[in-house]
Structure formats: structure tokens, C-alpha cells
Amino acid sequence: MTAKAVTLAAAMREICGACDVLTDPLELRTYECDGLTSHRTVPALVVLPETAAEVAAVVRACAAAGVPFVARGSGTGLSGGAVPHAEGVLIVLSRMRRVLEVDPVSRRAVVEPGVTNLAVTQAAAPHGLFYAPDPSSQVVCSVGGNVAENSGGAHCLKHGFTVNHVLGLEIVTPAGELTWLGAGTGATAGYDLLGAFTGSEGTLGIVTKIVVKLTPAPEAVHLVLAAYDSLEAGGRAVTDVIAAGIVPAAIEMMDALSIEAAEAAVHCGYPEGASAVLLVELDGPAAEVEAELATVRKLCEAAGAREIRAADDPAQRAGIWAGRKSAFAAVGRLSPAYIVQDGVVPRTALGDVLARIAALSAESGIRVANVFHAGDGNLHPLVLYNDAVPGEAERAESVSGAILDACIEYGGSITGEHGVGVDKSRYMPKMFSAADLDTMQLVRCAFDPASLCNPGKIFPTPRLCGEVPGHRRGPRPAPSGAEIF
Amino acid sequence: MSVDLDVVRKDLVTACGKVRKGKAADAGDGGAPVPALVASPGSTAEAAAVMRVAAGHDLAVVARGTGSRLWWGTPAARCDLVIDMSRMNAVTEHAHGDLVARVQAGARIGDVQAALARAGQEIALDVPGAASVGGVVASGLAGPRRLRYGTPRDLLIGITIVRADGTIAKSGGKVVKNVAGYDLGKLFAGSAGTLGLITEATFRLHPRPAARAFVTAGYAAVPAACDAVAAAANSPLVASAVELSRPGPGGPIRVGVLLEGSPDGVAARAARMAGLLGDGVVADAPPAWWPGAPQAGPGQTLIRVSFWVSALARVLDTVDAAAAQAGVSPLITGSAGAGVLYLRTPAEGLLGQPGAAGEAGGDPEWTADPGGTAGQAIPAAVAEFVAAVRAAVAGERGAVTVLAAPAAVRGELAARGGMNGTVPGLALMRAVKDQFDPGHRLSPGRFPESA
Numbered sequence: 063m064t065a066k067a068v069t070l071a072a073a074m075r076e077i078c079g080a081c082d083v084l085t086d087p088l089e090l091r092t093y094e095c096d097g098l099t100s101h102r103t104v105p106a107l108v109v110l111p112e113t114a115a116e117v118a119a120v121v122r123a124c125a126a127a128g129v130p131f132v133a134r135g136s137g138t139g140l141s142g143g144a145v146p147h148a149e150g151v152l153i154v155l156s157r158m159r160r161v162l163e164v165d166p167v168s169r170r171a172v173v174e175p176g177v178t179n180l181a182v183t184q185a186a187a188p189h190g191l192f193y194a195p196d197p198s199s200q201v202v203c204s205v206g207g208n209v210a211e212n213s214g215g216a217h218c219l220k221h222g223f224t225v226n227h228v229l230g231l232e233i234v235t236p237a238g239e240l241t242w243l244g245a246g247t248g249a250t251a252g253y254d255l256l257g258a259f260t261g262s263e264g265t266l267g268i269v270t271k272i273v274v275k276l277t278p279a280p281e282a283v284h285l286v287l288a289a290y291d292s293l294e295a296g297g298r299a300v301t302d303v304i305a306a307g308i309v310p311a312a313i314e315m316m317d318a319l320s321i322e323a324a325e326a327a328v329h330c331g332y333p334e335g336a337s338a339v340l341l342v343e344l345d346g347p348a349a350e351v352e353a354e355l356a357t358v359r360k361l362c363e364a365a366g367a368r369e370i371r372a373a374d375d376p377a378q379r380a381g382i383w384a385g386r387k388s389a390f391a392a393v394g395r396l397s398p399a400y401i402v403q404d405g406v407v408p409r410t411a412l413g414d415v416l417a418r419i420a421a422l423s424a425e426s427g428i429r430v431a432n433v434f435h436a437g438d439g440n441l442h443p444l445v446l447y448n449d450a451v452p453g454e455a456e457r458a459e460s461v462s463g464a465i466l467d468a469c470i471e472y473g474g475s476i477t478g479e480h481g482v483g484v485d486k487s488r489y490m491p492k493m494f495s496a497a498d499l500d501t502m503q504l505v506r507c508a509f510d511p512a513s514l515c516n517p518g519k520i521f522p523t524p525r526l527c528g529e530v531p532g533h534r535r536g537p538r539p540a541p542s543g544a545e546i547f
Numbered sequence: 548m549s550v551d552l553d554v555v556r557k558d559l560v561t562a563c564g565k566v567r568k569g570k571a572a573d574a575g576d577g578g579a580p581v582p583a584l585v586a587s588p589g590s591t592a593e594a595a596a597v598m599r600v601a602a603g604h605d606l607a608v609v610a611r612g613t614g615s616r617l618w619w620g621t622p623a624a625r626c627d628l629v630i631d632m633s634r635m636n637a638v639t640e641h642a643h644g645d646l647v648a649r650v651q652a653g654a655r656i657g658d659v660q661a662a663l664a665r666a667g668q669e670i671a672l673d674v675p676g677a678a679s680v681g682g683v684v685a686s687g688l689a690g691p692r693r694l695r696y697g698t699p700r701d702l703l704i705g706i707t708i709v710r711a712d713g714t715i716a717k718s719g720g721k722v723v724k725n726v727a728g729y730d731l732g733k734l735f736a737g738s739a740g741t742l743g744l745i746t747e748a749t750f751r752l753h754p755r756p757a758a759r760a761f762v763t764a765g766y767a768a769v770p771a772a773c774d775a776v777a778a779a780a781n782s783p784l785v786a787s788a789v790e791l792s793r794p795g796p797g798g799p800i801r802v803g804v805l806l807e808g809s810p811d812g813v814a815a816r817a818a819r820m821a822g823l824l825g826d827g828v829v830a831d832a833p834p835a836w837w838p839g840a841p842q843a844g845p846g847q848t849l850i851r852v853s854f855w856v857s858a859l860a861r862v863l864d865t866v867d868a869a870a871a872q873a874g875v876s877p878l879i880t881g882s883a884g885a886g887v888l889y890l891r892t893p894a895e896g897l898l899g900q901p902g903a904a905g906e907a908g909g910d911p912e913w914t915a916d917p918g919g920t921a922g923q924a925i926p927a928a929v930a931e932f933v934a935a936v937r938a939a940v941a942g943e944r945g946a947v948t949v950l951a952a953p954a955a956v957r958g959e960l961a962a963r964g965g966m967n968g969t970v971p972g973l974a975l976m977r978a979v980k981d982q983f984d985p986g987h988r989l990s991p992g993r994f995p996e997s998a
């Protein structure tokens with residue numbers, strides 16, 4: 063079967079130029095998955111537009127032909143959000159990578175969607191500013207992708223998520239129109255479509271320009287590493303720090319297995335034999351940080367730390383962070399395959415849920431390494447398995463699912479920062495009622511009634527929008543008592 | 548309303564028990580229609596039952612928190628039923644270890660803050676204590692601390708709403724970090740009751756700062772004031788607020804900075820901030836002029852100007868020029884460091900204490916006679932002023948929104964860009980409204996019909 067998208071190739075070459083349209087099967091295969099390699103689909107066509115006008119024209123062509131399209135930034139997503147549609151066009155934004163403007167007095171920058179997260183901070187740094195959301199993938203992931211996923215990072219505990227740092231978006235609507243959401247000032251009349259769009263995983267349109275907020279770089283940064291003989295003891299320290307009214311920039315924890323992996327991979331020199339390593343980073347005005355540092359050290363000791371280290375110079379801090387930041391990749395060396403989970407629990411339930419994970423691991427014989435953002439209860443259990451052993455992948459999958467069940471049971475979420483994508487859409491009905499999901503999809507129907515923009519993501523069952531664009535029904539449907547689900 | 552009032556009333560009583568006839572006072576000050584009926588649900592389930600009855604009888608519905616800002620924006624054109632949220636006033640859950648609280652929409656923010664304070668925590672919004680949680684969220688109201696903590700949408704982590712057809716829906720949850728599904732909280736924050744009824748909201752909390760300091764300075768010239776604002780907001784001293792106040796065009800400008808933290812830390816930072824401002828004065832209480840959340844009295848027009856801080860001097864000059872041209876004298880206040888100013892006109896003559904209005908403590912005494920002649924000649928001038936500021940700010944990537952205005956000013960504005968001027972994404976907003984409220988029964992006429 064020739065996908066309808068293929069017949070669009072000529073039109074796309076017209077729009078983007080011949081070398082920015084890929085049809086060669088080998089080239090297409092490069093784009094078959096994002097950072098989550100377990101979901102793969104080869105797209106019918108790949109286009110690499112260079113301007114917002116080109117993106118709009120590409121989308122208009124898709125809309126006119128009824129062909130689905132998917133946006134892709136750097137392809138580091140971990141939920142399969144950028145997995146292409148077999149009969150659709152993949153729109154890759156990586157050629158749109160200009161930092162258009164940095165206004166240090168206003169603390170704002172305007173960037174194109176393909177700009178990497180780190181490049182924003184690099185552009186801001188000469189002015190004593192930085193871009194606060196800092197996903198561990200910041201060297202490669204794109205700001206457009208960050209907006210789509212509402213990405214976080216280790217420091218979002220204090221500084222907030224992408225949505226708290228985006229002030230305006232130029233988007234191409236699923237009908238192919240360029241429009242702005244938000245005025246770029248943080249105060250706009252009408253509905254906060256900017257907020258609703260952020261985190262919509264590429265299902266409401268394609269971002270072509272982003273106005274971001276920049277933050278004054280902190281005067282002082284201190285990192286404390288505390289090693290414990292148990293995760294519980296480390297957890298106690300976290301609780302006590304929060305109870306003391308301190309909001310650290312980051313609180314991260316790693317368990318024995320992930321410490322071992324990181325040690326082997328990057329020789330980070332964490333205290334030997336520790337069952338848990340806690341990293342607490344404090345940032346802010348020097349006087350505040352000094353005072354908080356003393357308190358944090360005291361509380362970490364009181365919780366039974368066997369060793370405490372503190373670092374304030376950038377090189378030392380980077381050395382300590384290297385262990386944490388390498389953890390995902392490092393665990394890959396322990397095991398031929400693994401699943402990264404992203405569940406969240408109320409912070410006070412961390413102990414219970416970690417115990418549950420340990421029990422699940424013991425029962426199933428599937429190893430689980432735990433690396434997590436302890437400050438906000440965002441777990442990243444790494445479920446290890448060997449895909450060469452028959453049945454092990456399935457057992458790993460079932461442990462992984464049971465972990466998400468536990469997160470939901472404790473009032474948490476199935477995803478803290480990686481998004482639902484294709485990977486977790488089947489868990490959505492466990493977290494939300496049919497009415498909740500139906501209501502969310504009203505937004506989808508408003509933006510994309512034809513359901514062409516990244517279809518099949520987030521929602522397990524698409525909602526019929528009830529009206530085709532251009533064929534509007536009367537303004538008032540019969541006043542029925544309830545919606546049919 | 549399609550049917551007999553008694554039938555509707557009976558159905559509403561079955562839905563929630565607390566139903567009464569509407570009174571003139573239920574319409575508020577803004578010239579909104581007097582509702583036929585008022586229902587006061589005690590739970591989300593009752594609220595949903597009320598909304599189903601309203602849908603069945605095709606009633607125009609207005610949600611009411613405490614009514615403090617009910618007359619903001621464009622008042623509803625029709626109103627058969629007011630849903631009074633005041634019975635839903637509980638703090639449903641305060642997980643202090645998680646720094647999270649779930650609150651019913653009718654609770655007064657002041658009562659909620661008092662409850663949270665017992666655990667040394669707060670919702671980091673400096674808004675009037677009398678406002679309801681639902682009202683604060685629906686109006687997107689925020690005070691000076693928006694610079695550091697943002698507006699209600701930034702602190703909201705979960706929301707429960709009732710749709711126009713009575714369907715109960717929630718999004719988010721009770722964990723701070725959560726990207727599962729679309730964030731309806733963002734959509735409902737600032738929706739002014741036009742998309743659905745907010746019945747519960749969950750907020751992330753912050754520890755109450757142990758100490759605070761206000762550093763203030765006065766400037767005769769615009770450039771010096773603007774430099775002070777930029778220096779304060781861009782410094783690593785982590786200002787929670789950088790406010791500005793100017794009693795009238797061409798007048799002296801006061802700049803004030805709020806610092807929060809530990810006692811020693813705040814003292815050290817305040818001393819440095821005083822230096823940054825030139826010769827700043829440090830105090831531990833807000834100055835009398837501290838703007839607080841934006842507010843307006845009867846007869847006044849409240850205008851929000853948002854812009855990039857690097858354009859502050861041009862914005863101030865623009866306001867001066869437009870005011871001179873139109874013959875009005877607005878009070879200029881607001882979160883200059885965050886790029887948001889509020890212009891309130893007329894500023895003098897209507898206030899009990901000119902220049903001292905809007906202190907953090909609550910509404911000032913209004914000596915105005917809203918129906919009197921003082922306001923008669925002004926509407927055209929106010930509208931001209933708004934249009935002139937809007938035209939000038941358009942070149943600065945800014946936005947000029949009229950948050951509240953008397954009917955006469957709204958009338959004059961209709962032909963001059965309306966309350967909102969050009970709204971980016973308006974076509975999508977209309978589509979969202981059509982999806983959530985296909986019958987346009989929720990605060991009909993307020994938004995986006997008015998835009």
C-alpha cells in the first residue's frame with residue numbers, strides 16, 4: 063500500500079526544498095523511534111522545514127490531504143511521543159535552531175524550537191542569567207520538545223517546570239495556521255492556552271517559536287552528599303530537610319544498585335558500600351545558602367549519615383553530579399535491557415512505595431535500580447531484564463506496571479516528566495475516569511477536530527469530536543442530561 | 548429560561564436543597580442581571596446535580612465565590628441561576644509533609660492561609676483574604692509576589708470542575724510533579740467562570756518565610772526608577788516582588804522590593820538591595836503605598852499593561868502622553884519587575900485617601916458616588932486613554948487589558964478594541980469555549996463573546 067503521505071512528497075519538496083524531504087527507506091528508518099526504542103514505526107515521509115512558514119505550509123498540505131503528522135525535536139523523549147505514524151509525515155524541527163533574541167534587562171529570550179535546552183542557558187550566561195528547566199538530556203533535547211513534554215529536571219523542585227518558564231509560543235495549528243499563544247509577557251487576556259498547550263505532547267499543534275523566561279544565576283551553590291546504610295535513613299533526612307522549611311534546588315537519591323552502576327561507569331567516587339546516596343543542592347544568595355547548609359548538614363547527620371561531603375566549587379559539584387546524571391546510561395551496562403519508569407508518589411509515601419518495589423523485585427527475581435527526585439517524589443525505577451531470556455521481558459513489564467499501580471494507589475501519577483506518549487496511554491484510565499479523559503479531549507477537539515496531529519498518543523481511546531471543520535452544527539445541541547461515554 | 552420558575556426551583560431543590568430566590572444584591576455592583584434563583588451546593592456531587600438541572604432547563608449560570616470581583620471584565624449578559632459556592636469552604640486535605648493542600652472552591656483564601664499557617668505553610672499568593680479560592684483561580688488574581696511565585700496557574704497542581712452538562716472532571720492530582728494528561732487547571736485559571744464550575748483546587752504550598760524586608764526608594768526621574776527596577780529584579784538577591792507606584796502622570800516614582808527568607812539572610816540581602824536602589828530604606832512592614840493585588844472601586848477603570856521590562860521607561864512615558872492627551876490622571880502601580888503595571892483611573896477625587904489606595908490590608912473606603920455626576924463626563928476620555936496606551940504598547944510586544952470598568956466606559960470601549968484589544972489565539976479560545984459550553988450558558992457574554 064502506498065501511503066497517501068508519499069503522494070505529498072512533491073508538494074513538500076516545493077515547500078521545503080528537495081534536500082529537506084526524505085523518502086529513502088534507509089533514511090526514513092533513522093527516525094523510526096525516539097529515546098524509547100521499544101516502540102518503532104517507520105514514517106511514510108520525513109520533512110525538515112527551516113522556517114515557521116514552511117512548517118505551516120507542510121501542515122496545511124497534510125490537513126488538506128487528511129494525512130496525519132508528528133512533530134519531532136531531538137528524539138530524546140522517553141514515552142514514544144515522537145514515534146512516527148506509518149502513513150504520516152514526520153516533521154523534524156532540528157533545522158530551526160536559532161536563538162533569535164536575548165533581552166537581559168527583561169530576562170527573556172526568544173528561540174526556535176530546535177534550539178537545545180543547554181544552548182538557551184549558554185546564550186543567557188554572559189548576562190548572569192540561566193534557563194531554569196534542566197532535563198538531564200539538556201545537551202541534546204530541544205526546547206520545542208521540552209514545551210511539548212513540560213519537561214522538568216533535577217532543579218525543578220525549587221525553580222519549576224518548563225510551563226513556569228514559557229511566556230509565549232508561536233504555533234502552527236493543526237489546520238496549518240500560524241498563531242501566538244500568550245503575548246510573551248506572562249499576562250494575557252482570555253484563556254491560558256499557553257499553559258494548556260505546554261505538556262500536550264505534540265497533539266495540539268507544532269511549536270515554531272518560544273519566548274522563555276530567564277532567571278538570575280544564583281550567587282552561591284552548595285552541594286551536599288550524604289551516604290546512608292538504608293534508603294529509609296536517607297528518606298528521613300529528606301523529610302527533615304523539608305520540614306525545616308528549606309526548599310533545596312534539588313534533592314536526589316540513588317540506591318545501592320544504581321550507585322554501583324554509576325561507579326563502574328564514571329568512577330564518581332561515591333562512598334563505598336553505601337545503600338543510599340543523597341544529594342542535596344542549595345542555591346541562592348550567599349547568606350541564605352550558608353545558613354541552610356548548616357541546617358542541612360545537621361539534619362543529614364542526625365538521620366544517620368555514615369559520611370557527608372560538601373562541595374561549592376563548580377568542578378567538584380560537577381564531579382558529584384556526574385554519578386547521578388550518568389545513572390540511566392550506567393545501569394544499561396549492568397543489564398542488556400531495562401525499562402525506565404517515571405511514576406510519582408506524594409513524597410511522604412516514598413518509603414512505603416520503595417519497600418513495595420523491593421518486594422516486587424524479590425518476588426519476581428527482576429532487579430530494579432532506583433534513582434529518584436526525592437524532593438518531589440518522582441521515582442525513576444530502572445527495571446532490568448535480559449531480553450534473551452524467554453519470558454523475562456514480560457515479567458519486567460509486569461513489575462513495571464505493578465510499580466505504576468502502586469504510585470496511583472498512593473495518590474501519585476504515572477508520569478512526572480517523561481509524558482504519556484504511546485507507552486503509558488493504557489495506564490491513563492487507571493489514573494483518570496472516563497469523564498476526566500473525555501473532558502481533556504474537549505481541548506483536543508477544539509485544536510484538532512480532525513485528529514491528525516500526533517494521533518494515538520496520550521489517550522487510549524480517541525474522542526469523536528462531533529463536528530468536522532467547516533461543517534458546524536447548530537450552536538446548541540439538544541440539552542441532554544448527561545454525556546454518553 | 549424555558550419553563551416555569553417553580554418547576555426549575557423544585558428540580559434544584561432536589562439537586563442540592565439550598566435554593567432561594569435571587570435578590571438585587573446577587574447581581575453585584577457591575578450592572579449584571581439579577582438572577583431568578585440562587586443555589587448553594589455543599590459538595591461537588593451537589594454542584595454537578597445543580598449543573599445538570601441548569602442544563603436541562605437551559606439556564607444561564609453564573610458562579611459566585613464571594614462576589615468581590617464578580618463585576619470584573621464584561622458582566623454576564625444573562626443570568627437565570629447564580630451558583631453560590633460559599634458552603635463549599637473546607638480545606639479538604641492538608642498534607643503538610645508533601646507541601647500540598649486540597650481546598651474547596653468557596654473557601655476564603657484568608658481562612659485557608661490561616662489553616663495552613665498552623666503548619667508554617669502558605670499558598671504563595673498575596674491576594675485579598677476575603678476572596679474565594681475559586682474566584683482567585685478563575686480570575687487569575689495575583690499580587691506583588693508573582694515575580695517569584697507566579698500566578699494561581701503556577702501554584703495549582705490539580706483541579707475538579709463541573710462541566711456545563713453536569714459532568715464532573717478532574718485533572719492533575721496531588722503531587723507537584725505530574726505530566727499525565729492535559730492540564731485543565733491551566734485552562735480554568737483565568738477562565739472567569741465561562742468554561743465550567745470550579746469546585747475544588749489543589750495547590751503546591753511553600754514554607755512561610757521566617758522573615759521579610761521591604762526596601763523602598765523614591766525617584767523623580769523615569770530613567771533612574773527604571774534602572775532601579777531592573778537592577779532589583781535582575782540581581783541574585785532573589786526579590787519576591789519589585790513594585791512601582793506613581794500617584795499620577797509625571798509624578799515621583801516609588802520603587803519597593805520585597806525580600807523573604809531567614810532572618811539573617813534577609814537582613815544581609817536587604818542591606819545590599821538598599822545599595823542597589825541608590826539609597827533605599829529598609830523596613831519589616833510594607834510601606835503604606837504597597838500595591839497588593841490589583842483592585843478597583845466603583846466608578847473606576849482598572850487597566851493591566853504587560854510588557855517586557857526593558858520597555859518600562861517607554862511604557863511610563865506612553866502612559867503620561869496618553870493621559871495628557873485624554874485628560875485623565877491614572878494612579879500607576881504594579882509589579883514592574885515582572886513587567887506588569889496596573890493603571891487605575893480616575894485616581895484622585897474618588898478615593899478616600901488619594902495615593903494610599905490598595906494597601907495589602909484590604910479594600911479602602913470608597914467615597915465615590917458611582918451613580919453620581921463625577922463619572923459622567925469621563926468615559927469617553929478613559930476609553931481614549933486606553934486606546935492610546937494600547938496603540939503605543941502594541942509596538943512593544945505588550946498587552947493592554949481592561950480588567951474592570953463601569954458600564955459607560957465599557958460602552959465607549961466597544962468601538963475602541965473592547966476590554967481586551969487583540970487577543971492572541973482568540974479563534975482557538977472560541978473553539979475551546981464551544982467545546983466546553985456549547986450552549987454558551989456559563990456567564991454568557993463575558994468571554995470570548997466580548998472579545
Ligand SMILES: Cc1cc2nc3c(=O)[nH]c(=O)nc-3n(C[C@H](O)[C@H](O)[C@H](O)COP(=O)(O)OP(=O)(O)OC[C@H]3O[C@@H](n4cnc5c(N)ncnc54)[C@H](O)[C@@H]3O)c2cc1C
Pocket residue numbers: 096097132133134135136137138139140142143144155175196197198199202203204205206207208209210211212213214215216263264265267268269270390479480516
Ligand atoms: C538520558 C535522558 C535523560 C532524560 N532526562 C530527562 C529529565 O531529567 N527530565 C525530563 O523531563 N525529561 C528527560 N528526558 C526525556 C526527554 O529528553 C524530554 O522529554 C525532552 O523534552 C524531549 O525533547 P526532544 O527534543 O528530544 O523531543 P522529542 O523526543 O523529539 O519529542 C518529544 C515530544 O515532543 C513533541 N515535539 C517535539 N518538538 C515539537 C514541536 N516543535 N512542537 C510540538 N511538539 C513537539 C513530539 O511530537 C513528541 O511528542 C531524558 C531523556 C534521556 C534520553
